[in-house]
Amino acid sequence: MGQFWIFVRKEMWHILRDKQTLFVLLGMPISQILIFGFALSNEVKNSKIAILDHSKDLTTQQLIKRIESSKYFEITDYLSHSSEIEESFKKGDIKLAIIFSPDFEKNLYHSHEASVQFIADGTDPNVGTTLVNYGSAIIRDYQDELLGEKKLPYQIKPEVRMIYNEQLNASYNFVPGVMAMVLLLVCSLMTSVAIVREKELGTMEVLLASPLNPFFVVISKSIPYLFISIFNILSILFLSYFILEVPIRGSVFLLIAESILFIITSLSLGLFVSSIAKTQTSAMFGTLIGLFMPTLMFSGFMFPIDNMPVPMQILSNIIPSKWFFIIVKSIMIKGLGYMSIWKETLILVLFTILMIFISVKKFNKRLDIE
Amino acid sequence: MATISIQCQHIKKSYTLKKNKIIALDDINLEVYKSEIFGLIGPDGAGKTSLIRILASLILPDSGSAKVEECDVIHDFEKLRTKIGYMPGRFSLYQDLTVQENLEFFASVFNTTVQDNYHLINDIYKQIEVFKFRTAGALSGGMKQKLALCCALIHSPSILFLDEPTTGVDAVSRIEFWEMLTELKRKGMTIFVSTPYMDEASLCDRIALMQSGKILSVSSPSQVKQQYSGTLWSLQSIHMYHLMQALKKWSRVDSAFSFGESIHVGISEQNISEIEIKNYLLQNGISEINIQRIEPTVEDCFMQLMDKN
Amino acid sequence: MNADIIIHVESLTKKFGDFVAVDNISFDVRKGEIFGFLGANGAGKTTAIRMLSGLLQPSGGKASVMGYDVYTQSEKIKAGIGYMSQRFSLYDDLTVIENMKFYGGIYGLSKNDLNHKIQEVIGILKIDEFKNQLVKSLPLGWKQKLAFSISILHNPALVFLDEPTGGVDPVTRREFWELIMNSAHQGTTIFVTTHYMDEAEYCNTVSIMVDGRIDAMNTPQELKKQFNSQDIHSIFVNLARQSTRKEFE
Numbered sequence: 040m041g042q043f044w045i046f047v048r049k050e051m052w053h054i055l056r057d058k059q060t061l062f063v064l065l066g067m068p069i070s071q072i073l074i075f076g077f078a079l080s081n082e083v084k085n086s087k088i089a090i091l092d093h094s095k096d097l098t099t100q101q102l103i104k105r106i107e108s109s110k111y112f113e114i115t116d117y118l119s120h121s122s123e124i125e126e127s128f129k130k131g132d133i134k135l136a137i138i139f140s141p142d143f144e145k146n147l148y149h150s151h152e153a154s155v156q157f158i159a160d161g162t163d164p165n166v167g168t169t170l171v172n173y174g175s176a177i178i179r180d181y182q183d184e185l186l187g188e189k190k191l192p193y194q195i196k197p198e199v200r201m202i203y204n205e206q207l208n209a210s211y212n213f214v215p216g217v218m219a220m221v222l223l224l225v226c227s228l229m230t231s232v233a234i235v236r237e238k239e240l241g242t243m244e245v246l247l248a249s250p251l252n253p254f255f256v257v258i259s260k261s262i263p264y265l266f267i268s269i270f271n272i273l274s275i276l277f278l279s280y281f282i283l284e285v286p287i288r289g290s291v292f293l294l295i296a297e298s299i300l301f302i303i304t305s306l307s308l309g310l311f312v313s314s315i316a317k318t319q320t321s322a323m324f325g326t327l328i329g330l331f332m333p334t335l336m337f338s339g340f341m342f343p344i345d346n347m348p349v350p351m352q353i354l355s356n357i358i359p360s361k362w363f364f365i366i367v368k369s370i371m372i373k374g375l376g377y378m379s380i381w382k383e384t385l386i387l388v389l390f391t392i393l394m395i396f397i398s399v400k401k402f403n404k405r406l407d408i409e
Numbered sequence: 410m411a412t413i414s415i416q417c418q419h420i421k422k423s424y425t426l427k428k429n430k431i432i433a434l435d436d437i438n439l440e441v442y443k444s445e446i447f448g449l450i451g452p453d454g455a456g457k458t459s460l461i462r463i464l465a466s467l468i469l470p471d472s473g474s475a476k477v478e479e480c481d482v483i484h485d486f487e488k489l490r491t492k493i494g495y496m497p498g499r500f501s502l503y504q505d506l507t508v509q510e511n512l513e514f515f516a517s518v519f520n521t522t523v524q525d526n527y528h529l530i531n532d533i534y535k536q537i538e539v540f541k542f543r544t545a546g547a548l549s550g551g552m553k554q555k556l557a558l559c560c561a562l563i564h565s566p567s568i569l570f571l572d573e574p575t576t577g578v579d580a581v582s583r584i585e586f587w588e589m590l591t592e593l594k595r596k597g598m599t600i601f602v603s604t605p606y607m608d609e610a611s612l613c614d615r616i617a618l619m620q621s622g623k624i625l626s627v628s629s630p631s632q633v634k635q636q637y638s639g640t641l642w643s644l645q646s647i648h649m650y651h652l653m654q655a656l657k658k659w660s661r662v663d664s665a666f667s668f669g670e671s672i673h674v675g676i677s678e679q680n681i682s683e684i685e686i687k688n689y690l691l692q693n694g695i696s697e698i699n700i701q702r703i704e705p706t707v708e709d710c711f712m713q714l715m716d717k718n
Numbered sequence: 719m720n721a722d723i724i725i726h727v728e729s730l731t732k733k734f735g736d737f738v739a740v741d742n743i744s745f746d747v748r749k750g751e752i753f754g755f756l757g758a759n760g761a762g763k764t765t766a767i768r769m770l771s772g773l774l775q776p777s778g779g780k781a782s783v784m785g786y787d788v789y790t791q792s793e794k795i796k797a798g799i800g801y802m803s804q805r806f807s808l809y810d811d812l813t814v815i816e817n818m819k820f821y822g823g824i825y826g827l828s829k830n831d832l833n834h835k836i837q838e839v840i841g842i843l844k845i846d847e848f849k850n851q852l853v854k855s856l857p858l859g860w861k862q863k864l865a866f867s868i869s870i871l872h873n874p875a876l877v878f879l880d881e882p883t884g885g886v887d888p889v890t891r892r893e894f895w896e897l898i899m900n901s902a903h904q905g906t907t908i909f910v911t912t913h914y915m916d917e918a919e920y921c922n923t924v925s926i927m928v929d930g931r932i933d934a935m936n937t938p939q940e941l942k943k944q945f946n947s948q949d950i951h952s953i954f955v956n957l958a959r960q961s962t963r964k965e966f967e
Contacts, residue, residue: 045517049506056505056544241501245560248465248495248570249518250487404486406467426855452887453858550759577804577884579758579913580951581958605885606914620887650899666892669919669949670938708888715889 046259089116094143215367216340230309288374307394314401334360415441417475433459448613449603455619457603494566504546519564551582568599607708625714639677645699730779741930757927800869800877807865810854825872859890915951
């Protein structure tokens with residue numbers, strides 16, 4: 040076995056013996072995905088809704104039947120008056136109310152225009168939008184069938200109104216966001232802490248007194264985290280695809296290749312932090328405040344960058360997670376190929392090279408004692 | 410003349426702490442010969458660790474030069490590091506790895522194997538071999554020291570730097586540790602060891618007494634004792650406190666220090682007699698005393714040198 | 719119980735699983751004496767001190783410290799004793815005065831008493847010019863003398879000193895012992911561990927622990943007679959060599 044792999048093996052020992060940390064490292068992405076995911080999907084399934092049918096004709100009966108048979112909705116209240124709508128919401132029972140206007144069928148076939156109103160609970164904007172989207176889709180399907188049969192320009196116009204929260208965020212954001220967060224946490228935080236621990240324990244002093252280039256030790260430390268991170272990516276993608284049903288529209292290989300690039304970027308950031316930090320605590324705060332917070336704020340994961348003031352928008356450009364976030368969204372959600380993300384990829388590559396270069400330069404071949 | 414292993418000239422090193430300049434090493438000059446045990450003796454803060462770190466190329470001196478095994482500690486540090494074994498003052502092995510894993514790891518650091526140099530560590534390793542599957546963190550203090558020594562020896566270095574290997578170790582483990590060093594010396598190794606325990610000086614071939622960044626003296630333990638100026642007396646009485654008070658106010662006494670159950674009294678006059686001392690004490694109301702002229706210990710010499718500086 | 723006894727220990731035992739760290743020890747410490755508590759690394763000294771200072775529950779036996787029971791009155795013991803160890807004593811990044819004020823505050827000294835005490839300590843240690851310096855910048859010996867003075871700031875009847883002089887230069891080491899003897903003279907009981915065997919000679923009583931037991935205990939003079947030996951060092955080495963315990967720190 041080569042010397043390098045002996046070093047990697049030693050790092051694996053360290054990691055495997057610390058069962059608690061290992062459990063967190065491997066379990067964190069899974070729990071993150073499940074927490075973020077089920078906060079969204081659990082409520083969308085079998086959501087309780089109320090129906091207020093002013094028309095009570097054949098068409099509304101058919102539509103209601105379709106809504107009821109959908110896995111997303113469970114009709115709990117049949118209301119008879121509009122004054123009951125607010126009461127139902129306030130009881131907290133229902134997430135959505137669907138109101139069919141009087142003479143629905145008559146209007147549909149005669150004036151070719153019938154209206155149905157969706158009133159959704161906007162306290163959880165994601166759920167609200169999703170429910171409205173699902174409801175609209177059912178009506179659109181029904182409309183398409185009518186068009187197909189009768190070839191007539193019948194139209195049902197869904198009218199949507201969100202109550203409690205007018206502004207809505209998009210879903211599908213969290214899978215790329217969690218990927219960036221987890222990789223950064225595992226790679227940057229764990230590598231920098233592991234390296235600085237050698238300084239703190241004094242083992243770095245013994246290694247420095249040997250002919251070994253100490254940078255070798257540092258590089259070998261990052262290899263196990265590379266593997267753990269690849270495992271994390273695969274578990275995130277697996278869970279989000281099969282359980283949360285987030286699509287992977289583009290190439291899976293490209294997605295994994297870009298993720299590995301981002302892992303290396305995060306590792307280089309970890310190296311950079313460890314070349315400055317002298318204690319494990321400062322390494323930890325360095326990565327959390329210097330890398331993790333900006334990822335939450337400026338990657339576009341939680342707050343849309345377009346809505347930020349210009350200086351913030353400019354600042355966001357030096358956050359590597361922002362570029363990774365764009366790449367992952369482009370491949371997974373938009374299904375774009377290599378040609379449309381090469382710029383972001385290049386930025387990550389250059390950033391990584393720069394970080395490694397600075398870390399090597401800063402890495403001291405002697406003890407740093409003030 | 411024995412061949413030289415370490416030579417250092419005019420080494421200076423200082424640190425700044427809150428705008429205060431602290432001089433760690435002040436013009437250190439030393440020569441250490443091959444296959445000798447050289448002891449750096451002095452209390453905490455004397456500069457022992459700084460000097461060892463400079464010689465092991467871990468930190469740079471502010472000025473001066475040093476050669477270890479013909480390698481300059483500043484310029485040839487890469488070559489130097491292949492020739493030295495180093496054991497820092499703090500226990501610096503991986504506590505979560507087993508005894509065997511630690512040893513194998515440090516062998517691989519030097520691109521060698523445990524088998525290749527087993528003959529060197531055999532005597533020491535067999536004392537801890539029963540615990541080879543135990544993590545280093547679960548070993549007792551004495552065992553940790555033995556493992557650390559094995560790890561520092563595994564690449565068969567020409568010279569071994571040991572920074573306070575016996576600090577905080579009990580008297581029995583200290584004796585055992587010095588027996589191991591003597592055995593290594595017999596095998597031809599040069600050993601550069603620091604210690605705050607003055608009684609360990611007699612186990613070294615030559616010693617440097619250090620205090621406040623300065624070397625007070627370099628010689629063999631017996632020469633150090635010969636350099637003691639004046640006469641030294643050991644006094645005992647049942648009234649130790651009064652005895653000490655009386656001695657301290659006598660102008661002919663240079664020093665009076667308690668040494669266990671007796672007081673060591675230094676008097677610079679070569680021809681002062683036992684009777685004179687007894688008479689003085691009698692005048693001060695101390696009659697029953699036990700007095701004896703003695704050879705100085707290294708600790709007596711150290712305190713005399715401290716006083717002169 | 720005899721009023722002169724400040725620590726009374728009877729068949730005190732501590733087990734960790736199958737391992738007997740302290741094995742049925744019994745001894746008395748008299749008021750105002752210097753009690754030397756010797757033993758090799760791992761002989762059980764630290765465990766015994768932790769039980770006596772109320773930090774660890776014994777597995778069996780009896781012990782009272784200043785009349786308080788170690789099982790039920792550990793809070794009273796902790797408030798009444800002074801403690802100083804080689805490893806942890808002072809805050810490096812606070813000044814001499816700040817350290818004294820902090821520890822004085824912990825033990826609830828009034829402002830007047832504290833200021834009076836601080837002046838007294840500064841006078842005894844002759845550290846007036848260093849009083850506003852960070853403790854970090856003091857030589858080790860001075861730190862240890864200061865740490866000792868702080869540990870008796872609240873006039874405890876009993877002080878535990880755990881290897882107080884490790885690494886201290888020979889002159890300061892003796893000055894340190896003068897401090898100890900002075901405060902013993904004023905009635906403070908000193909319970910001390912050390913690796914320097916010459917320091918054992920300064921104690922009124924010396925006990926030597928081997929494998930959790932106390933294998934020897936007497937005045938230094940009597941011990942030397944009993945073991946027919948020149949000094950405590952050789953008694954210690956002979957006893958400690960009989961140890962069969964190699965497994966535990």
